[in-house]
Amino acid sequence: MGWLQLFFLHPVSLYQGAAFPFALLFNYLCNMDSFSTNARYLFLLAGGGALALTAMGSFAVLVFIPALCAVVLIYSLGPQEVHRRTFFFQMTWQTLCHLGLHYTEYYLQEPPSTRFYITLSSLMLLTQRVTSLSLDICEGKVDAASGGIRSRSFLPEHLCKALPYFSYLLFFPALLGGPLCSFQRFQARVQGSSSLYPRHSFWALTWRGLQILGLEGLKAVLTGVVSAGVGLADCQQLQCIYVMWSTAGLFKLTYYSHWLLDDSLLCAAGFGFELGQSPGEEGYIPDADIWTLETTHRISLFTRRWNQSTARWLRRLIFQHSKAWPLLQTFAFSAWWHGLHPGQVFGFLCWAVMVEADYLIHTFANLFIRSWPLRLLYRTLTWAHTQLIIAYIMLAVEARSLSFLWLLCNSYNSIFPMIYCILLLLLAKRKYKFN
Numbered sequence: 001m002g003w004l005q006l007f008f009l010h011p012v013s014l015y016q017g018a019a020f021p022f023a024l025l026f027n028y029l030c031n032m033d034s035f036s037t038n039a040r041y042l043f044l045l046a047g048g049g050a051l052a053l054t055a056m057g058s059f060a061v062l063v064f065i066p067a068l069c070a071v072v073l074i075y076s077l078g079p080q081e082v083h084r085r086t087f088f089f090q091m092t093w094q095t096l097c098h099l100g101l102h103y104t105e106y107y108l109q110e111p112p113s114t115r116f117y118i119t120l121s122s123l124m125l126l127t128q129r130v131t132s133l134s135l136d137i138c139e140g141k142v143d144a145a146s147g148g149i150r151s152r153s154f155l156p157e158h159l160c161k162a163l164p165y166f167s168y169l170l171f172f173p174a175l176l177g178g179p180l181c182s183f184q185r186f187q188a189r190v191q192g193s194s195s196l197y198p199r200h201s202f203w204a205l206t207w208r209g210l211q212i213l214g215l216e217g218l219k220a221v222l223t224g225v226v227s228a229g230v231g232l233a234d235c236q237q238l239q240c241i242y243v244m245w246s247t248a249g250l251f252k253l254t255y256y257s258h259w260l261l262d263d264s265l266l267c268a269a270g271f272g273f274e275l276g277q278s279p280g281e282e283g284y285i286p287d288a289d290i291w292t293l294e295t296t297h298r299i300s301l302f303t304r305r306w307n308q309s310t311a312r313w314l315r316r317l318i319f320q321h322s323k324a325w326p327l328l329q330t331f332a333f334s335a336w337w338h339g340l341h342p343g344q345v346f347g348f349l350c351w352a353v354m355v356e357a358d359y360l361i362h363t364f365a366n367l368f369i370r371s372w373p374l375r376l377l378y379r380t381l382t383w384a385h386t387q388l389i390i391a392y393i394m395l396a397v398e399a400r401s402l403s404f405l406w407l408l409c410n411s412y413n414s415i416f417p418m419i420y421c422i423l424l425l426l427l428a429k430r431k432y433k434f435n
Helices: 009-018 020-029 037-076 079-107 114-138 155-170 183-191 198-228 239-268 290-295 299-305 308-317 326-338 342-368 372-399 402-409 412-434
Strands: none
Touching: 009 020, 009 037, 009 114, 009 239, 020 037, 020 239, 037 079, 037 114, 037 155, 037 183, 079 114, 079 326, 114 155, 114 183, 114 308, 114 326, 155 183, 198 239, 239 372, 239 412, 290 299, 299 308, 299 342, 299 372, 308 326, 326 342, 342 372, 342 402, 342 412, 372 402, 372 412, 402 412
16 A cells, blocks of 8 residues: 555655745845845745755656746747646646556556655646646736747847746745645735744744644654554454544644645745735635544535645636536546546545535535534534545545555445445435425
């Protein structure tokens, strides 16, 4: 199973931590009038290049090439063509890189390099920024210098105009992680003065640091518990439910800690929630909303709040442009974006079915459950069921392999998604009769 996918986040955290002094330095330099806009773009770009080479080694070329090609396409195509072509190129390149991982893992039966995992993660984040920028250009939110390459301007002038795009695609606070930052927000931050006040930044970053330490402590305890217990291959009957829940908890704690660190790095550089937003632009939303994720009794709400910036990006990129089966298309694309491993395909399609069932179940429950004791009991049961279904999906997606997926599907854990599938079929028929 692909436990390396979980624990490769530790090297990423080290690289993100090493980037903190440079993020604070950038924030400090933005207060100086002598630090020009182009110098800021170059600082972020150089930092991204240095971080990529340090974290990925020679694999960094797999990130530099699509970034360069994306800028060339954005700079040379018209607003109506740019999104379709950049999307096609970026997803083709990313898919080829993921197929290289498939070849190494499944055909050669060799463990891939940790640097290659980091490269793929960075490439997925690059896809977010490329498609977000191309959508902004297509929708008229960003004015692109289309047709620039065909003009007779000098090369330095071309490079100067393309610098903001290069810098946005490779700027170091978002290279290895973090919520998706729109190009408008990025440009407003670089062109404006520093908005991160020292007192506020100190307390905000201190609070995030304490949260990360708390999560790391919980993760250390849970790691010991999971390591000391049996695995899914050796568990028996109802014991498998505990194994699934505890293992998924370890995954969640790792992601929460990683997201908070990424968010802290962006805020240290001044790209956080303190930055004012342009009219019509959606505000800054951190990826980790731990309270909602751990207390909600609705799978649909969990889905919207899990890795929030990515969920918002998928909604804009796929869901809002799908004419038929938008939910299924969104989750299918998410499986493609993640790499199309067997567990990911199964997990994301299962997730789509669970969200559809969640809508129907709660719609009918709100109609028929009136008294508060029954509502309290209903919320308690659906909260537990939601957490167990999410744990089931998470193990399928993270483990990825067919062998582990077979173990998961043949365990008692499959009862929980099966209940929602049965309710979906029953309530769908009843909804059809009502209509």
